[in-house]
Amino acid sequence: xxxxxxxxxxxxxxxxxxxxxxICRVITVLNMAVILLNMLHIFKISTALYPTLIVSAxxxxxxxxxxxxxxxxxxxxxxxxxTFLVFMSGLMYSILSYHVIIMLVFPVVVSCLYCExxxxxxxxxxxxxxxVISHLIAFMLKIVPDEPLVTLRGVLLYGIIPRVIELLAxxxxxxxxxxxxxxxxxxxxxKNNELYEEQQIMVSSLSELVETQSHETGxxxxxVAAYTEILCRAMGLSEEETWKxxxxxxxxxxxKICVPREILHKPGKLTDExxxxxxxxVDYGYQLLEHAPGEIMQLAAGIAQQHHERFDGKGYQNRLxxxxxxxxxxxxxxADVFDxxxxxRCYKNSWSPEQAREEILSQAGRQFDPQITKLFDEHFDEFLxxxxxxxxxxxxxx
Numbered sequence: 001x002x003x004x005x006x007x008x009x010x011x012x013x014x015x016x017x018x019x020x021x022x023i024c025r026v027i028t029v030l031n032m033a034v035i036l037l038n039m040l041h042i043f044k045i046s047t048a049l050y051p052t053l054i055v056s057a058x059x060x061x062x063x064x065x066x067x068x069x070x071x072x073x074x075x076x077x078x079x080x081x082x083t084f085l086v087f088m089s090g091l092m093y094s095i096l097s098y099h100v101i102i103m104l105v106f107p108v109v110v111s112c113l114y115c116e117x118x119x120x121x122x123x124x125x126x127x128x129x130x131x132v133i134s135h136l137i138a139f140m141l142k143i144v145p146d147e148p149l150v151t152l153r154g155v156l157l158y159g160i161i162p163r164v165i166e167l168l169a170x171x172x173x174x175x176x177x178x179x180x181x182x183x184x185x186x187x188x189x190x191k192n193n194e195l196y197e198e199q200q201i202m203v204s205s206l207s208e209l210v211e212t213q214s215h216e217t218g219x220x221x222x223x224v225a226a227y228t229e230i231l232c233r234a235m236g237l238s239e240e241e242t243w244k245x246x247x248x249x250x251x252x253x254x255x256k257i258c259v260p261r262e263i264l265h266k267p268g269k270l271t272d273e274x275x276x277x278x279x280x281x282v283d284y285g286y287q288l289l290e291h292a293p294g295e296i297m298q299l300a301a302g303i304a305q306q307h308h309e310r311f312d313g314k315g316y317q318n319r320l321x322x323x324x325x326x327x328x329x330x331x332x333x334x335a336d337v338f339d340x341x342x343x344x345r346c347y348k349n350s351w352s353p354e355q356a357r358e359e360i361l362s363q364a365g366r367q368f369d370p371q372i373t374k375l376f377d378e379h380f381d382e383f384l385x386x387x388x389x390x391x392x393x394x395x396x397x398x
Contacts, residue, residue, distance in 0.1 A: 016113045017067040024060035031057045052095040059088040090130035094137040112174040115181035124171040135159045199296040207250040219390040221250045226386040227335030234375040249332045251300035252307045255285030267346045279316045307332045312366045330369040
């Protein structure tokens with residue numbers, strides 16, 4: 001089974017990037033609020049310190065530039081971002097001193113959101129010398145004129161050493177939290193893959209049962225799954241979403257196991273009553289799957305119920321129209337009909353791929369979603385490759 005562990009971790013890291021970026025935008029707004037309140041004489045901070053707040057805001061907004069605008073997402077970029085945050089916190093403390101003392105541990109706490117201890121350790125190691133230097137700069141600039149921080153000894157004993165101890169204590173907590181989160185994510189990814197594997201086994205077993213019931217279709221469900229995968233990729237869906245829908249599509253005709261075999265295998269034209277019974281397979285399929293656990297089974301239930309609906313609303317059983325039809329069922333509809341046309345059945349001869357192609361395109365906006373038929377046409381060569389890869393055994397001898 002396709003392993004989506006890396007995709008899940010990447011998604012989590014992207015989410016962490018977005019959260020950290022949002023947090024920094026909030027702090028930027030607070031910095032601007034400090035300037036505004038100072039201008040209104042609610043705070044009493046020297047206007048000479050405004051540049052520090054503005055520079056800090058600019059550094060914080062770099063995260064939005066990196067993550068949300070340029071979409072730069074890598075370990076290297078994260079280390080660069082954490083480095084900027086450490087120097088920004090040191091700059092703010094150097095100029096604003098105890099007004100922003102909490103900023104000294106801000107980068108360490110933020111690094112914890114990445115759920116990797118290496119980020120926390122790196123940020124802690126970098127923060128310690130920056131913290132020492134920022135205290136010394138604040139001392140030289142006489143930012144804190146009160147005892148005992150007016151002497152170098154006082155700065156060391158009552159400023160630097162206590163802050164370093166506090167930083168280390170918070171870092172230990174953050175390392176522990178990051179390690180715990182990392183283990184939870186690993187366990188979640190493993191469990192998720194196990195669930196996918198279980199659902200795939202269940203789908204494969206049921207689809208084999210359907211093939212046994214309709215043995216003349218040969219590898220029909222495998223081809224439909226491959227066609228569906230082509231269309232989903234063309235639609236721009238992620239690898240994981242494409243895989244789920246492709247697997248779920250194998251269940252589109254599962255309801256046929258409830259249809260009498262003599263109707264399914266009848267070589268001649270069906271009576272109205274027999275065709276009505278055939279049409280019920282979409283309801284049977286939905287009823288079999290609607291309460292089955294798992295995302296794939298729920299996708300399969302929707303596909304089984306709606307893959308014979310028409311874009312113009314003249315399909316069965318619910319006569320859904322246009323966008324009211326599940327987008328995945330619309331994909332499977334094209335894949336299913338194309339494969340049915342090019343395959344030999346007990347009641348019909350096979351069409352050539354070009355004849356089937358022309359028929360599918362002629363039904364755009366009527367039987368099929370026009371956007372999906374367009375994708376089908378653009379990727380027709382890939383459909384032909386699937387036909388070569390999964391030939392019906394019954395056709396090989398002809």
